[in-house]
Every structure is written in structure tokens, then in C-alpha cells.
Amino acid sequence: MSSETYENGINPLDPVQSLKSPPSIPDVERVAHPQNTILADDSAVTKAEKIERHGGPDDFPESEAKRIKVDFSANEEAKGSGARTGERRKGVAPIKPESGALRDDDAAEGAAHEPARQPSDNRGKRKEKSRGQNTSRNFGSSKDEVGLCGSRMTRPEFSPNECQYGEKCRFEHNLRKYLKDWKREDLTTFGGICPIWKTNGRCNVGWKCRFVGSHMTEREAEDGRKELILTENSDIDNSSRSEVKSASSGTLNDIPVQARTELTKRKFKTPKADAYNKWLDTQSQKSEGQTSDQAVARNPNLEDDVDSQKQDREDNRARYISPPFLPSEKRRIYFGPDTPVLAPLTTQGNLPFRRLCVNLGAQLTYSEMAMSLPLIQGQKSEWALMRAHETEATPPSLSPSSAIVKDYDNARDLKFGAQIAANKPWQAVKTAEILTTLCPHLRLIDLNCGCPIDLVYRAGAGSALLDSQAKLEKIVRGMNAVSNDVPVTVKIRMGTKDNKPTALKLVERLVYGGEEAQIEGRGSSGAAAITLHGRSRQQRYTKSADWEYIADCAALIKRFNEKGDELVDTVNEAEPRTQPAGGKVYFIGNGDCYSHDDYQRHLSEAKVDSVMVARGALIKPWVFEEIGKGQYLDKSATERLALVEQFVRYGLETWGSDEIGVGTTRRFLLEWLSFAYRYVPVGILEHLPPRLQDRPPAWRGRNELETLLGSDNYKDWIKISEMFLGPAHNNFRFEPKHKSNSYEIEAEG
Numbered sequence: 001m002s003s004e005t006y007e008n009g010i011n012p013l014d015p016v017q018s019l020k021s022p023p024s025i026p027d028v029e030r031v032a033h034p035q036n037t038i039l040a041d042d043s044a045v046t047k048a049e050k051i052e053r054h055g056g057p058d059d060f061p062e063s064e065a066k067r068i069k070v071d072f073s074a075n076e077e078a079k080g081s082g083a084r085t086g087e088r089r090k091g092v093a094p095i096k097p098e099s100g101a102l103r104d105d106d107a108a109e110g111a112a113h114e115p116a117r118q119p120s121d122n123r124g125k126r127k128e129k130s131r132g133q134n135t136s137r138n139f140g141s142s143k144d145e146v147g148l149c150g151s152r153m154t155r156p157e158f159s160p161n162e163c164q165y166g167e168k169c170r171f172e173h174n175l176r177k178y179l180k181d182w183k184r185e186d187l188t189t190f191g192g193i194c195p196i197w198k199t200n201g202r203c204n205v206g207w208k209c210r211f212v213g214s215h216m217t218e219r220e221a222e223d224g225r226k227e228l229i230l231t232e233n234s235d236i237d238n239s240s241r242s243e244v245k246s247a248s249s250g251t252l253n254d255i256p257v258q259a260r261t262e263l264t265k266r267k268f269k270t271p272k273a274d275a276y277n278k279w280l281d282t283q284s285q286k287s288e289g290q291t292s293d294q295a296v297a298r299n300p301n302l303e304d305d306v307d308s309q310k311q312d313r314e315d316n317r318a319r320y321i322s323p324p325f326l327p328s329e330k331r332r333i334y335f336g337p338d339t340p341v342l343a344p345l346t347t348q349g350n351l352p353f354r355r356l357c358v359n360l361g362a363q364l365t366y367s368e369m370a371m372s373l374p375l376i377q378g379q380k381s382e383w384a385l386m387r388a389h390e391t392e393a394t395p396p397s398l399s400p401s402s403a404i405v406k407d408y409d410n411a412r413d414l415k416f417g418a419q420i421a422a423n424k425p426w427q428a429v430k431t432a433e434i435l436t437t438l439c440p441h442l443r444l445i446d447l448n449c450g451c452p453i454d455l456v457y458r459a460g461a462g463s464a465l466l467d468s469q470a471k472l473e474k475i476v477r478g479m480n481a482v483s484n485d486v487p488v489t490v491k492i493r494m495g496t497k498d499n500k501p502t503a504l505k506l507v508e509r510l511v512y513g514g515e516e517a518q519i520e521g522r523g524s525s526g527a528a529a530i531t532l533h534g535r536s537r538q539q540r541y542t543k544s545a546d547w548e549y550i551a552d553c554a555a556l557i558k559r560f561n562e563k564g565d566e567l568v569d570t571v572n573e574a575e576p577r578t579q580p581a582g583g584k585v586y587f588i589g590n591g592d593c594y595s596h597d598d599y600q601r602h603l604s605e606a607k608v609d610s611v612m613v614a615r616g617a618l619i620k621p622w623v624f625e626e627i628g629k630g631q632y633l634d635k636s637a638t639e640r641l642a643l644v645e646q647f648v649r650y651g652l653e654t655w656g657s658d659e660i661g662v663g664t665t666r667r668f669l670l671e672w673l674s675f676a677y678r679y680v681p682v683g684i685l686e687h688l689p690p691r692l693q694d695r696p697p698a699w700r701g702r703n704e705l706e707t708l709l710g711s712d713n714y715k716d717w718i719k720i721s722e723m724f725l726g727p728a729h730n731n732f733r734f735e736p737k738h739k740s741n742s743y744e745i746e747a748e749g
């Protein structure tokens with residue numbers, strides 16, 4: 001679908017549903033917020049987030065974001081220094097007195113680490129909601145004034161490919177004119193050498209590269225003319241590179257163009273999903289007819305007719321027809337104390353960031369959440385989320401003492417899993433078969449049942465499934481049936497409303513099966529692992545995660561696993577193909593993990609198998625390194641800047657080193673820096689452990705670079721990006737996304 005389609009009110013998650021702007025938001029107010037452009041390369045979730053800013057009211061009212069206001073006057077500073085000597089203040093990072101900062105007159109130099117507050121002149125006007133992430137934001141454009149025709153992009157000057165548009169082509173065909181007049185000057189960072197060319201041996205963007213001077217030369221043709229040609233890196237053996245990798249460095253799971261075309265034209269074959277969905281439709285029709293007959297037959301005057309209910313259950317069992325096939329026995333997976341998990345993160349959970357976290361010790365990773373319908377339709381932006389780096393295809397590192405399940409083969413395991421969201425069983429089932437067919441490098445497929453985004457929720461996906469537990473069980477069973485040997489997992493929240501948790505009941509249903517499934521002898525839903533985020537949908541990311549409730553759910557799953565162990569090698573042992581991999585369900589906790597102390601405490605107190613890290617990794621990606629070493633790491637400003645440089649290299653290798661790729665890398669770097677600036681160095685804290693929800697007062701770093709890295713001014717973030725990507729394009733725009741005190745990552749769930 002085009003961006004115009006979304007702007008005209010079509011729901012990107014479910015095209016059948018229309019989106020109507022609330023009449024209470026006038027056109028004048030819409031003009032006042034121009035950052036609502038839908039970009040062609042946005043995934044469905046990102047498009048939904050952009051629409052949400054100006055969408056209708058949320059189903060659940062959310063309390064106003066609360067900030068601790070710190071007045072840095074002399075009197076208040078004196079009070080603060082006195083407070084520092086006492087107990088730790090809730091919600092405030094305990095900065096050492098010598099690190100207190102004075103306000104810098106130059107706002108762009110990053111000395112003030114305090115959210116800018118400006119007086120509001122909107123008294124009497126309707127206050128606009130500003131929840132959500134990546135909403136109503138426009139990053140401008142980063143492209144050449146006149147682009148070079150693709151027929152010339154990687155060819156020598158005198159032997160280009162034929163342009164199918166001929167003289168009508170709107171792009172430049174004269175290579176020298178393009179290089180002189182239309183292309184921006186080469187970058188001098190990284191020593192002026194193209195990172196892609198240095199790693200791959202050749203640059204896939206050719207003449208468009210912002211480092212093209214490092215891989216071009218001029219030679220004399222036979223007729224005496226000087227010809228510009230591209231060169232290859234002789235130090236790299238290109239013939240040895242695997243065929244499964246794309247032009248980007250070491251990228252896996254790039255689907256063939258033909259397959260995506262077949263998906264777009266609805267010609268891609270999914271025989272298992274088609275057969276299973278047909279069976280689901282048959283079962284639904286019989287169930288509806290049966291329910292109607294039973295309602296007529298029952299005595300309406302008897303509220304608790306036990307005999308009638310018993311007869312209904314017998315009828316259900318008699319009429320039940322087995323699925324057309326049993327699930328394939330799944331590949332064994334493992335979650336344990338030595339496998340810290342990087343959460344699926346919309347926008348920030350991109351390939352370069354995941355690659356950075358893997359280098360720092362993350363053992364398991366997930367794609368950004370992808371919507372099932374766009375995947376089925378072959379949308380390029382959604383399939384881009386399935387790409388993984390070759391480092392994510394390596395097995396997780398395990399300690400010798402790990403309690404491994406029977407038949408687990410670590411050599412066959414890998415780190416990367418895909419996460420999808422769906423609101424209808426047929427969509428999830430079809431998507432599961434397509435993914436396992438086209439993406440050979442998948443550890444598992446995870447179903448998101450925690451996304452709080454309004455459009456996702458109203459469409460019946462994400463956290464809406466928490467209130468439709470029978471449908472959720474049906475979806476998991478269907479995905480498990482068609483996913484070949486790839487396990488299926490689920491990520492949930494405590495519930496949709498505060499103080500009304502439903503996760504314990506849902507976990508019980510997933511591991512034991514619903515009442516009907518137990519009567520029919522179908523047993524567990526087949527979910528190999530369940531991840532619980534200790535917050536409700538209404539809560540989103542405010543307050544602290546409820547790890548006591550997570551512990552209750554962990555205890556339930558532990559009882560299930562122990563019961564299964566007792567039945568091994570007996571006549572009552574369940575059919576392996578109807579059970580989770582190895583007959584064991586793993587349980588992962590999620591919420592507010594920011595240090596190795598948090599990680600170990602959750603393992604020991606909540607008794608979870610592993611812990612998923614989300615915002616903590618964005619603020620401090622070396623949290624995985626701390627977990628591995630079991631100690632705090634006081635990273636210097638130079639070491640942190642080296643991580644920024646590493647991310648930029650990975651970004652250019654992923655998105656390209658042309659003007660568009662540089663702009664994309666800059667944008668996602670700034671998205672990450674909008675979290676990373678919140679890190680307060682361990683060396684200037686008075687109390688440990690650091691807390692994820694604590695906000696630092698104004699502070700001064702131990703050197704200028706550390707102060708700059710901690711600046712909350714987005715102009716300073718752009719300054720940091722220019723250290724590696726040069727000056728930003730004139731049309732480039734960036735607006736920080738996070739306004740509230742909860743550091744929201746909406747689609748992480």
C-alpha cells in the first residue's frame with residue numbers, strides 16, 4: 001500500500017477497518033503538528049504508531065506522566081547535598097556531590113542534563129495526547145539532488161547497462177556530471193575508506209557511495225580516453241562468500257524476489273496452512289451449530305444443570321475431528337541463566353543494534369515485531385524486519401553446568417528468533433508456514449500478545465489476545481502444527497487492566513490446554529516458552545514491573561515440568577509431537593532489568609529460566625557483558641564512543657553507504673542515543689545498584705566527552721553522529737520521540 005492510502009484512513013494492520021480522525025481535533029491543530037508523514041519503508045507497526053498520535057482516545061485512560069522537578073537554586077542544592085548523605089531518594093539517581101553540574105550557557109554543548117521545560121501558551125486549548133513512540137515524526141529526506149540512474153550505478157563509465165526508460169529517465173546518465181554537480185562530497189571519516197568495500201571487497205552502491213573515492217580509479221581506454229571504473233578490495237576473496245548472504249555484509253534471511261512477488265500476487269503455496277485453516281473453519285461451524293442446538297435442548301429454568309453440562313462435554317468429544325496432521329516434532333531449544341535475552345524492540349531492535357548487543361554478550365535476539373498480514377502480502381518493509389546477521393546464526397554460548405533438556409543439540413541452535421503479531425488464527429498459521437519456508441535461519445517464532453499500541457489492540461492483536469484466551473490457544477496450536485521443526489513461543493503481559501491480572505490463568509491454559517482440549521485429550525498448546533512482562537497494557541511502562549506475580553507464574557510452569565518428568569518412560573507419557581520441545585516449557589521474565597544484580601536477583605527469587613532485557617540494553621548495551629562477568633563495568637567515555645562508532649559501521653553495512661544509507665544510519669543512531677544519554681556512569685553514583693526508573697538530576701561528567709554523551713539535547717546527539725557520518729543533509733530532520741517518564745517502547749510488549 002502507498003503512504004497516501006494510510007493518510008486516507010486505511011488501517012495498516014487490517015485494511016478492512018477504516019481509520020477516522022476524531023472530530024474533536026481540528027485541522028488547525030493537525031497543521032500545528034506536521035511530523036506525521038508515513039514513509040514508504042516504514043513497517044506496519046511504525047505506520048500504526050504514527051497514526052496513533054492523532055488517533056482516537058485510548059480505551060484505558062492513562063495517568064499524567066510524573067516528573068520529579070529539581071530546582072537547582074542555592075537553597076535547593078543545599079537541601080539536595082544533605083539528602084545525599086541520607087537514604088536514597090526514590091526516582092532520583094544518586095549523583096555524587098562533586099558531579100553536580102552548573103548550567104551551560106550554550107544549550108548545544110550538552111552541559112545541562114535536565115529536561116528543557118518551556119512555559120505553555122496553550123491555556124484554554126484542548127491538551128493533545130502524546131503517548132506512543134515513533135508517532136507523527138518526520139525525518140526529512142537524505143538523498144542526492146539528482147540521483148544517478150541504476151543502469152550506471154555499479155558499471156564502468158563507458159560500458160553502462162541499458163536504461164529501460166531511455167531519454168525519458170529522470171535520473172542522471174552522465175557519470176562525471178553526477179559526481180561533480182549532484183553527489184555530495186565524500187566523507188573523510190573512517191580514514192575515508194568505505195566500510196562496506198573494506199569488509200565485503202566491493203561496495204554494492206557503487207558510484208553513489210559517500211566514500212567512492214576509496215574504491216574508484218581512472219584508466220586509459222584503448223581509444224585514449226580516460227574512463228572511470230570501480231575497484232575491488234584485493235584483500236577479500238569474494239568467491240568464498242556464502243550464497244545465502246545478501247549484498248549487505250553477512251546478512252541472512254533475505255527472501256528471493258520471486259518469492260516476494262508470489263506473495264504479492266497471492267500465488268505462494270502454503271499447503272499445510274490451507275489444510276489446517278480449512279479444518280479450523282469446519283470445527284468453528286460445527287461448534288456454532290452445536291452450541292445453538294444445546295441452548296434449545298436445555299431447560300432454561302435450570303441455571304446449574306450439571307447433567308446437561310456433562311452431556312455437552314461428551315457430545316463435544318464425540319463430534320471432535322482430529323486435525324489433518326499432527327505437528328512435526330520440534331527442534332530442542334534452551335533458555336537458562338547463561339542465556340540473557342535481548343527483547344524484541346520496535347525501531348531500536350534493528351539489525352545493527354542487535355549485532356552490537358551480540359558482540360557484547362547477548363545470547364538470544366528477536367526481530368522487531370512484524371505484522372502477519374503485511375508479511376503474507378509480501379510487503380518489503382515488513383520482510384526487512386526478518387533479516388538477521390550471521391553472528392545471530394551462531395549457537396548461544398552455554399556454561400558446562402547448564403541443565404540441558406534431552407536431545408538438545410547446541411550446534412544446531414542459533415540466537416535469532418522472529419516475532420509476529422496477528423489478530424486472526426488463519427493469518428498466524430499462514431505466516432508461520434511462510435516464515436519457516438523462506439527464512440532458514442530462525443530459532444523460533446514468537447507470538448506477540450503484549451503490544452499496547454492502540455491500533456494493534458483495537459484490531460484484536462497484541463495485548464488484545466490476553467482477553468481472548470481461547471483464540472490465543474487456537475492460534476498457538478495452529479502455528480505449532482505448520483511450523484515444521486521450528487518451535488513456537490509466546491510473549492504476554494500480566495493483563496490488559498491494572499489490578500486485574502489474567503496471565504496466571506492464561507499460562508495455565510497454554511501449558512495444560514483449555515477445558516475442551518483436556519476433554520478431547522489434546523494436552524498442551526505446544527508453546528515451547530512463555531515470556532511474561534510484569535506490567536499490564538494499561539500500565540504500559542509506568543511503575544515498576546511486578547516480579548512477585550512473575551514468580552507465581554514461574555511456579556505454575558515448574559509444577560507442569562515436574563509432572564511431565566514423572567511420566568517419562570511410562571504408559572502415560574504424552575505424544576512428543578503434541579508437546580513442547582522435550583516436554584518442557586521455558587519461562588522468561590521481563591521488566592526493569594538494568595544490571596547483573598537485577599538479573600541474578602530475578603533468577604534466584606522469581607525462579608525464572610532466564611531474563612529478557614529491553615530498555616536496560618538500550619541505555620546500557622554492555623549490560624550483557626556485566627551479566628557475563630558478574631560485575632559492574634564503569635565504561636569510559638572513550639569506550640562508549642567506540643560503541644557508537646561500531647554501530648555506525650554496522651549501520652552502513654546494513655543500509656548502505658550512499659546518501660540514503662548514511663541518512664538511515666544517522667536516524668537510527670539518534671534513536672539509540674535518545675536512550676543512551678540517560679546512562680549515568682557507575683563511577684559518579686553514590687548508591688548501587690542503579691535503577692532503570694531513576695532520573696538523574698543535572699550532572700557533570702568526568703571529562704567533556706562524558707558530559708556530551710550524557711546530554712539530553714538532541715542537537716548534541718546530531719553532533720555525535722557527525723563525528724562519524726559528517727554534516728547532516730540539509731533536509732534531514734530529527735525529533736526526539738520520548739516525552740514521558742517511562743521511556744516507552746510501545747511494541748516491545
